[in-house]
Amino acid sequence: MPEPCQVCGSTTLEDYVQHDEGHYLRCPSCGLICNARAEELMSQAGARYDAGEYFAGYQQRLPKKLRAARRRLDLIRSFVPDGRLLDIGCGVGDCLLAAGEAGFDAEGLDVGDYAVQHCRDLGFKVHQASITQTGLPDRSFDVVTMWDVLEHIPRTADGLVEVARVLRPGGIAVIVTPTGEYIKAHLFRQTYQNYRAGWALTHFVYHNRRTLRRVLRDCGFEPQRLPAIHSGAFRRGWAAGAAEVLVAPMRAALGAMRSGCRLNRNLLAVARKQ
Numbered sequence: 001m002p003e004p005c006q007v008c009g010s011t012t013l014e015d016y017v018q019h020d021e022g023h024y025l026r027c028p029s030c031g032l033i034c035n036a037r038a039e040e041l042m043s044q045a046g047a048r049y050d051a052g053e054y055f056a057g058y059q060q061r062l063p064k065k066l067r068a069a070r071r072r073l074d075l076i077r078s079f080v081p082d083g084r085l086l087d088i089g090c091g092v093g094d095c096l097l098a099a100g101e102a103g104f105d106a107e108g109l110d111v112g113d114y115a116v117q118h119c120r121d122l123g124f125k126v127h128q129a130s131i132t133q134t135g136l137p138d139r140s141f142d143v144v145t146m147w148d149v150l151e152h153i154p155r156t157a158d159g160l161v162e163v164a165r166v167l168r169p170g171g172i173a174v175i176v177t178p179t180g181e182y183i184k185a186h187l188f189r190q191t192y193q194n195y196r197a198g199w200a201l202t203h204f205v206y207h208n209r210r211t212l213r214r215v216l217r218d219c220g221f222e223p224q225r226l227p228a229i230h231s232g233a234f235r236r237g238w239a240a241g242a243a244e245v246l247v248a249p250m251r252a253a254l255g256a257m258r259s260g261c262r263l264n265r266n267l268l269a270v271a272r273k274q
């Protein structure tokens with residue numbers, strides 16, 4: 001008998017994907033998709049993150065990831081201009097590098113040996129711990145970033161409660177996580193990568209926009225509307241600011257279209273600690 005839905009409490013979870021590589025359940029009430037083998041797989045997941053092979057693809061895509069990280073830092077600086085930033089799941093260090101460039105006092109946190117050593121070699125202070133038990137002091141950060149992290153823990157609230165504890169009141173949490181709403185992942189779910197091979201062994205929860213907002217509120221956050229123009233871009237100089245003004249309307253129109261047609265692979269959420 002599966003556990004009730006972790007977001008809405010419904011006990012009538014339905015099989016969503018079931019094959020040799022993965023077994024996922026979907027809550028018909030709120031749409032949350034969760035890995036039926038999460039608890040069993042979680043006990044084996046730690047060792048996977050220790051090895052460099054897990055991050056090989058990330059290293060290959062580092063230039064692209066760095067560009068994305070800089071754009072996200074522009075967004076973050078629209079909410080909090082500077083201060084202490086903790087990047088949970090610091091991986092190959094793209095967020096830490098971009099945060100350092102943007103003037104934040106950036107520290108990393110990761111469970112895996114490889115990421116911890118790699119980011120320390122880049123010169124950052126890195127804590128080796130889990131998002132659910134960071135060991136860091138209360139109210140010690142202005143920003144906490146979690147890019148491709150929340151899907152790796154069985155219960156989202158276990159991570160977000162800890163993030164709320166280490167954030168100062170008014171500080172912000174920034175989340176990027178693959179969504180179960182992505183139309184391709186939904187239509188072709190029997191063969192799509194979200195539910196297969198390595199992903200099925202380490203991805204435990206796929207949120208939609210409503211479930212993520214609900215968990216954030218339950219954990220003491222207020223989800224924020226994303227600004228049309230990322231004012232933080234202007235801090236990178238006049239050229240970056242001018243580019244932001246030109247790009248913002250197109251990004252807004254494209255974003256609305258992509259969201260309506262369920263074309264976004266990932267959810268991006270910014271939430272302020274109450």
Ligand SMILES: [Zn+2]
Nearest residue numbers: 005008027030
């Ligand atoms: Zn539910």
